[in-house]
Amino acid sequence: DVKVTQSSRYLVKRTGEKVFLECVQDMDHENMFWYRQDPGLGLRLIYFSYDVKMKEKGDIPEGYSVSREKKERFSLILESASTNQTSMYLCASFGGDERTEAFFGQGTRLTVV
């Protein structure tokens, strides 16, 4: 019954490292999203993609990039991790029809030390 899978549940990385967060969905959805969630700040959209090789900046794209080489996979990249990127990262998948729901992964809790 798994629909959206994030590659890691917990991750600890060092400052300056290049970090890849992977997300895979099995629903053939066109739209995929990356959010970060910090206490008191809700879900903030980092990047989203509406098709293979297409990407759009969300509300807080600085310090991040993304890759969508295949429809089912959407990767979030931290080119040079910093301590202020310590957060919970959530991936979501959405069919695009306004009457459908979005499905979320279980989240990756990233700590940058």
Place this chain on the structure above:
Amino acid sequence: LAKTTQPISMDSYEGQEVNITCSHNNIATNDYITWYQQFPSQGPRFIIQGYKTKVTNEVASLFIPADRKSSTLSLPRVSLSDTAVYYCLVDPSEAAGNKLTFGGGTRVLVKP
């Protein structure tokens, strides 16, 4: 894109009904209203969606007035396990670029 406004937090007691109202004054004709529930350390999950009037499922009811500028999520007879953050979302149409943006949500605390 329609922006939503909802209370930051609400407290309740077991067995009570909880009503959370969300304002979305700029909702577009094609937009649906969707509510998600999020437990700590988990991703949000869908609970209910509607376009107008009233929708009910096994978890909640959703009331939408005729002007659709607000909606109210109703959780009947809450239990401790309903403690969570509830997000109101106005679903984007393809014309809006399918940008799913969540607001801050409403933190509901159910007390014994």
